[in-house]
Amino acid sequence: MTEAKKEYRELPTGETPAAKDDSAVVGLKPKMTLLNGITVIVGSIIGSGIFISPTGVLLNTGSVGMALIVWIASGIFSMIGAYCYAELGCMIQKTGADYAYIMVGFGPFMAFMRLWIECMIVRPCSQTIVALTFSVYIMKPFFPNCDPPDESARLLAAVCILVLTFVNCWNVKWATRVQDIFTGAKLFALAVIIITGFVQLCLGHTEYFSFENTESDVTKIALSFYSGLFAYNGWNYLNFVIEELKDPVQNLPKAIYISISLVTVVYVLANVAFYTTLSPAEVLGSEAVAVTFANRLYGYMAWIMPFFVACSTFGAVNGVLLTSSRLFYAGALEGQMPEILTMIQVKRMTPTPAVLFMAFLSLAYLGSSNILALISYVGFATWLSIGLAVVCVPLLRYTHPDLERPIKVNLVWPILYIIATIFITIVPMIAAPIETGMGVGMIATGVPVYFLFIYVRKPEPIRKMLRSLDGFMQKLMMVCKPEKPASL
Template identity: 90%
Template sequence: MTKGTQQYEQAPTGEGEGEGQGQVVGLKPKMTLLNGITVIVGSIIGSGIFISPTGVLLNTGSVGMSLIVWVTSGLFSMIGAYCYAELGCMIQKTGADYAYIMIGFGPFLAFMRLWIECMIVRPCSQTIVALTFSVYIMKPFFPNCAPPDDAARLLAAVCILTLAFVNCWSVKWATRVQDIFTGAKLFALAVIIITGFVQLCFGHVEYFTFENTETDITKIALSFYSGLFAYNGWNYLNFVIEELKDPVQNLPKAIYISISLVTVVYVLTNVAFYTTLSPAEVLGSEAVAVTFANRLFGYMAWIMPVFVACSTFGAVNGVLLTSSRLFYAGALEGQMPEILTMIQVKRMTPTPAVIVMAFLSLAYLGSSNIFALISYVGFATWLSIGLGVFCVPLLRYTHPDLERPIKVNLVWPILYIIATIFITVVPMIAAPKETGIGVGMIATGAPVYLLFIYLRKPEAIKRMLRELDGFIQKLVMVCKPETPASL
């Protein structure tokens, strides 16, 4: 740490100013079981359930097969979460699968996982959700046409920057935003589900068939990218495990409760959509929930885009809250710039990591093609998470002495790994361009690792980086945690 920031380590603050009065600088376990559930639910339920029905139906061809994909995606996510529960309780370090891969495979593959997640998956996912937020919040003003593209991007940028400020200011504020907006999104989905039950009671089941089901297995595999994108976020609580109270008890509880709830909600929401909308209407809709509301709610239809906007706003917050901790964990291992290890001395938040995550997300606003972005994210996500799950059997063999409060049957990680191979390899045939771009983006991590981590930096570059770190430390009042985590 530089002399310029050393004086701030124990800086006293008033109650209204911050959360770090008289405390050691570092991340604090402030999150309860309820906070953990809302982080997972809030991160999962965002844009996915409102945009993915179109992508799933497009590649399955029928309503019946699309519902099977939604259920299967939920079960697939539950198996992955079950494996992550063992890893999270065994290795209680910020960074989740990055930490697991570091122990299981070493620094190169850990860095590649970090590169994929930090440079592609997290910022791209946040951009998708922020764009969905902007489309839905503007929909009441453009009921018969798509909102202007430039306006959508600008509003998405405002959303990202606003939540970046909240996450820099206070962990309590960030979790409070998560709690409030998770409630709002569950209310919106409850309205859709209850309306769907009413429609079922009136006998509206004409679209629940397997007619026109896609026979091309590559297309079915591609449909899982959209389905699993909607469940993306089930592992996010593992990234903030150092800030979770009693993680051995609360992590598995939060995972099981959250994913079970989300799976039920997703399937029932899709059933509700298809009680009213035909497959052609779903495929032709940019905002399925809004089209659904316009058909049934009359002059009250405006409430749906408002609540969906709340849902996606909360999801952006959840992604930002957890993703910044991944940057922080990578920097502690020396695989990210040192400045990202630093904590704001008054607010006890990883401010530099939050800011970097926000600006990377803004960079992806160069494209507003949501489904292309989902393809990039899908390939990179399931490839890297599959590697994380592979750590379960690997660490059983290489580190049998590690304490395992939860121990899963090895059948589950093996099934998950096989399924991961299927949904990453087969879509290469159906969407070679998107997966090719995804592979290219991942491959850029190898020369970065070689030049900036494996090889020693010239002294002049080291000196320049130290001076830059010192300037940023003084600018935003950050310093290294006094008791940094180590793997």
């Protein structure tokens, strides 16, 4: 634990070593521009959420007026969290984001628990759900009056994951270009919805905007934030690839501010557009609000909305794969995941083993029909762990005042975020104790894994076998360890 913290303190925070030409060194390269950073965040946030989450928000708020307030509050909440992450990301410029921050602030055990729940359950499940959403909507024009065949949807989701796995293994620029293109496609789809909504407003369709039937139960309001925040999930993903971002001290905060402000405005305006046409009852009865909206207004051109939803989710799968593989990579660098995941493809300069491992887990979850239920069990853990990372802001001010902080946030913001996190995690625990209990049980499975495979020293025969396996995989994928340590 001490050595891990020492490594973070001693590494420089703003400079890169000049002993070697960067192009000749095996490691993750800073190839991402500010625009790439913005599209990574926007592309990761805008997936299927905005097209399906309005139903969940309205269900727990009861009125259109309160639902819009929850959407605005969710955006502000995400912005505050991202602001705190900007300080942490510029102070600890290391792949892994909140995993790296918790490692410094709380040590290896808490960091591993964050790594375990995120890598083994939340990320692969989330990617599988988005890939399945992609496959269902891309096939929707061919099955307008019924659900697409389940087997076909799963097969197409697997193809989606495999294609994007190849792209991310081949070239980081290819992956960011995919992100740029499909982010543009999803913003175009939302622009069509928003412009249509403005037209509807000009025609006087404002009858559904009221606070009538607003839910008075605080626990229900708290649960509504889960749907709202699910749609904003991904605002912290750029921190996971910070080693690949050019001039992170300048570009990280800019990318965060621009992207989250853009997403908040787009989300609120899209919801306003939905309610100019759809009644609360229609929204509650819809599995995909955007498609219902298109069917009401676009006539024979209604097929464009399933197509653009598919584009949106395809880009989201790419964003999750791009950033999640870096979390595996960061965990392996700390010795908390297999060593092979630290290695970089010598020609492509991509973390190929980590990308393949993430894809394998996502494909494995395609065999389950209860993925949505699984995610609901651990949803609270996601926000709890992000809240724990934000706790690192005041904690590191006290324990590591010597760390360089190019960005220094007012402590009011992390305190507000921590209080809000407690609210949206504790209150739903009271409202849904069974799901919470199962989520806690899933998290607890990481405890024996940590002590058996990380904390306890492995016998020499087992270590020898693992080294042989690593050597075989290294030759197979033509990968090797980075030639320079990851800088902060």
